[in-house]
Amino acid sequence: MFEQMSQSEAKEAVLQLVEEYWSQFHQAKDTEEPERIPYSGRVYDSAEMKNLVDSALDFWLTAGEYTEQFESGLAEYIGVSFCSVVNSGSSANLLAFMALTSPLLKARRVLPGDEIITVAACFPTTLAPVIQYGAIPVFIDITIPEYNINISQLEQALTNKTKAVMIAHTLGNPFDLGAVKDFCDKNNLWLIEDNCDALGSEYYLDKIWRKTGSVGDIGTSSFYPPHHITMGEGGAVYTKNPLLHKIIRSLRDWGRDCICNSGQDNRCGHRFSKQYGKLPMGYDHKYVYSHFGYNLKATDMQAAIGVAQLEKLPKFVLRRRDNFDYLKERLQAYEDFLMLPEPCPNSLPSWFGFLVTCKNGVSRNTLIAHLEDRGIQTRMLFAGNILRHPCFEGLEDGVDYRVATPLVNTDRTLYDTFWVGVYPGMTNKQLDKMADEIILAIKKQGMAI
Ligand SMILES: Cc1ncc(COP(=O)(O)O)c(C=O)c1O
Structure with missing residues (x-):
């Protein structure tokens, strides 16, 4: 079928088939009223499928052009300067929290034993990184029927070890961002907004409607299928702070110091001309590590779906x-x-x-x-109350965590x-x-x- 075609014509032909496939097999399915009423699900059309196939045909596979397009689109939508796509919302929370432990933050760095104010009515991976790192979560109650942190209890949780507040906007309902941000500013605390369930929520602060996730120091998203938009699996971490962004990228990409994207070389222009740590002068910057990091990147195929979802x-x-x-x-x-x-x-x-x-x-x-x-x-x-789950067995109140x-x-x-x-x-x-x-x-x- 492709013999007489250029590569771009062949791609167009494939994408046209994808359009037809969607219309024949997916569109029809979507318009049927399912017996079951799910709590959530993917909403998509041929645009997502075509982007996915387009990316598959490029066969770049790792983070690439669609990733960059998605990152800049989401940053613009949220109203922040920097965004990093990752492979899940849980990875986004892990990165957001671990960013606060970077030595580059000097005295404001979170150390094991420091306290993080949060709630126990949570999704487990908003909390998990705090415990995994050896910081101490300090729990206060929520209000009903908002299901968010009870701001009147914030002061009761505060000690000279408190370094951050890390909480979610529960099921899309913003927590009292004005009060929590004030509390954080007054006490020199970091604020991480787990925005995984609240993409598109807004909060009126200082006479401006702001997207949730843009007010704290770092915001996180999940793109698992039930969420506001999906990539299958996926997430994002965003911030306005260039130093936090640099740390997030380093931790996401193996802990490296270099800012080159996958497959790129010498973006900084001094790949072989600087001296880092105790390394010899000119050691390849691509292999210089400023953090003990992870690899939490997503693929370009995931981002390709995200680009189409973001428009919707x-x-x-x-x-x-x-x-x-x-x-x-x-x-x-x-x-x-x-x-x-x-x-x-x-x-x-x-x-x-x-x-x-x-x-x-x-x-x-x-x-x-x-x-x-x-x-x-x-x-x-x-979790309802995460403290009542088996994962808390063996942890001790006052030692591993504190209920304030x-x-x-x-x-x-x-x-x-x-x-x-x-x-x-x-x-x-x-x-x-x-x-x-x-x-x-x-x-x-x-x-x-
Ligand atoms: C508030 C909250 N944070 C984090 C996550 C984790 O996201 P993911 O499933 O993409 O790891 C979820 C998942 O639904 C969530 O509801």
Whole structure:
């Protein structure tokens, strides 16, 4: 088929076939109403598939042009100067935290034994790097129905060992960025925003609407399929701070000092003309290591999907908001039995899900069993209280971690809280079915409505 074609014509022909393949086998599938209502899922069209195949045909494989395009596009969207694509949101959190341990940060460097304020109602990999490094997480409670850090308890967690606050914007609902940033600035603390579930959320600070992830020192994203945009597996770390960016890149790329991209040589112009550490003069800069690093890069094929997804992001965010508002309106009359989610003041969330806490005798477990039986996927608030998980066995309060305030609301989420989806692929019929079944499940529990 390709004999008479140039390479670019042949590629075009392949991409045309991909378009047809998508339309024949994927588009049709997407328009069918699935029996099951998932809490989230991929929303894509031929653009993602064509980018993926385009990248595969280039066969560059490692980080390349699509990666650079995605990094600059996401940085612009978030409103930061620097962005680094990585292979997952968990890797992004690992890099963000480990960046704070770099010797290049001198006195502000986080050392083992230093304290990091956080919450126990978390996704585990927001916390894992802190523990893995030997820093001490200090837990305070959350508020319900925002499910974010209780800012009135921040001072109680503070000691002369506190070096940072590292928390997520829970299910897209921004935490009180104004108050947390103020607290961090006043006490010379780093702020890491785990933005993995909140891409597109906004917060009004100093008379400007800012994207979450751009206010703290470092922000992180996940592009695992249920997230706001996907690459299959993938993540990103972003910052406005050039020194942090340099450290993040070094740690991401084996710990090296050099800033060349994969396959590039001598970008800095002094590959063989400088002296580093105790190395001989002129030792190849490509093989000079300023950190004990990792390799957390993603492939260009992942970034290629991300480039197409990023274009759809503004529409996805609006659809998530609309779906959230619709569910909330449908359930408003049942507030005696369900605590409905509330956005943080001064914020415009890009919701990841619709969080509900049962009250006045409604059983969460009975309610979610009813929904799951009818094909409606439900989810817990991740760990609920991470301290109650097997991974904490063997760790000692006051030694390996510290609980600064009673975790009353955190514990409540273990028993009463769950969430359902609001992702952009959800149809109005599905939203109605979810609301109808939630209401029916309350009625079935004998609640007088
Ligand atoms: C708040 C939060 N942080 C981090 C992650 C980890 O992202 P990934 O699954 O890409 O490693 C998740 C995953 O869903 C998350 O919800």
